[in-house]
Amino acid sequence: MTPEQIINEFQRSDGWTDVAIEWGLRLGGALLALYVGIQVAKWLTRGVSRALTRAHVEPTAMQFLGRLTYVLILMVFVLAILQIFLKVSPASLFAVLGAAGLAIGLAMKDSLSNVASGVMLVTLKPFRVGDIVQIGGSSGKVEAVSIFQTRLRGADNQTIVLPNNLITTAPIINLTPDTMRRIELIIGIGYTDDIDTAREAIMRIMRGDQRILAEPAPDVVVYELADTAVRLGVRCHVGNADHFATKCDLNERIKRVFDEAGISIQGAQRDVRAVRTITQDGATGITLTVDRPPG
Numbered sequence: 001m002t003p004e005q006i007i008n009e010f011q012r013s014d015g016w017t018d019v020a021i022e023w024g025l026r027l028g029g030a031l032l033a034l035y036v037g038i039q040v041a042k043w044l045t046r047g048v049s050r051a052l053t054r055a056h057v058e059p060t061a062m063q064f065l066g067r068l069t070y071v072l073i074l075m076v077f078v079l080a081i082l083q084i085f086l087k088v089s090p091a092s093l094f095a096v097l098g099a100a101g102l103a104i105g106l107a108m109k110d111s112l113s114n115v116a117s118g119v120m121l122v123t124l125k126p127f128r129v130g131d132i133v134q135i136g137g138s139s140g141k142v143e144a145v146s147i148f149q150t151r152l153r154g155a156d157n158q159t160i161v162l163p164n165n166l167i168t169t170a171p172i173i174n175l176t177p178d179t180m181r182r183i184e185l186i187i188g189i190g191y192t193d194d195i196d197t198a199r200e201a202i203m204r205i206m207r208g209d210q211r212i213l214a215e216p217a218p219d220v221v222v223y224e225l226a227d228t229a230v231r232l233g234v235r236c237h238v239g240n241a242d243h244f245a246t247k248c249d250l251n252e253r254i255k256r257v258f259d260e261a262g263i264s265i266q267g268a269q270r271d272v273r274a275v276r277t278i279t280q281d282g283a284t285g286i287t288l289t290v291d292r293p294p295g
Contacts, residue, residue: 030085037077045070059129064122064145071147114148117164121145126172132240134173135162180213181243183236185250188229188266189258195222195230201257202234205250211242229266 048069052062122145127133131142133152138160140152150167152160175181189198199220206218218236225231234254238246258265 026085030081033081033085034077037074037081041070041073041077044073061122063129064118064147067146113165114163117168118145118147118150120168121150121164127174131177132175134175135167136170138162139175176240179240180237181240183234183238183243183247183250185234185247185254186223187232187234187254188226189232190264190266191230193230193263195232197261198232198258198263201261201263202232202254205253205257206234206236209246209249211238211246213237213239 045066049062049066052065057065121127127142129142129144133139133142135152138152138154140154140158140160142150143153144151145164149164150162152162154160187198187202189195202220203218206212212218213236216237218234221233221235223231223233234250236250255265
């Protein structure tokens with residue numbers, strides 16, 4: 001209803017009282033209809049979610065489609081309320097929506113980009129809800145993919161919220177695309193230590209740990225003959241849920257077994273010697289020499 005129509009209606013009425021009553025009833029009906037619309041949108045969204053669950057749609061797409069359904073249904077109710085209770089004509093409504101859409105589109109181009117990126121994430125499926133991912137400088141477990149943003153749960157139980165357009169433009173590393181993950185440790189032993197003894201000690205630990213899978217088979221290989229150590233690569237596969245605990249246990253148990261076997265674990269170290277010299281004229285100088293293991 002235009003301002004001119006409101007003035008004409010006021011002139012035809014007995015005064016502001018009738019107009020106030022009428023508009024009060026309209027606003028009350030609009031608010032009541034909006035409340036009903038919100039409840040209907042929630043009910044229909046739950047129905048859509050149940051239907052998607054029966055259709056075995058993955059949780060990532062189900063969450064995204066559920067939120068999109070809720071927003072669309074609510075928009076339909078708002079448009080109907082404006083037309084029925086507030087007497088906004090469809091032509092005027094669409095004209096206002098067109099102008100507002102253009103202004104909002106220019107002002108919210110980043111948000112619209114987030115929506116498009118959210119559709120890409122659901123369609124291309126680089127990860128799913130429950131996967132552990134690294135995106136840019138953030139890592140965590142995927143909890144939800146919504147219209148505008150994706151929520152991760154970090155290792156320290158912090159909530160990480162990333163805009164969808166940032167995710168689609170950043171490298172995505174999915175650490176749990178399968179049911180198992182690989183553990184890789186690099187252990188440095190001394191050049192005087194026996195490689196076969198160290199390998200057998202580590203293999204005995206991995207064969208005795210039931211969390212470590214038999215296939216792919218665990219192994220211990222020589223990665224590098226470095227300056228300070230012979231670097232052994234310890235590799236095995238475990239279930240996703242056992243990755244962190246098994247990795248920590250392997251570190252501790254390898255250290256204990258090496259101590260018992262007399263095998264040294266070498267780090268990046270140098271032996272630096274300072275030699276003081278005195279010349280015939282009484283001047284002093286210091287010479288530094290660096291010793292390192294052969295290799």
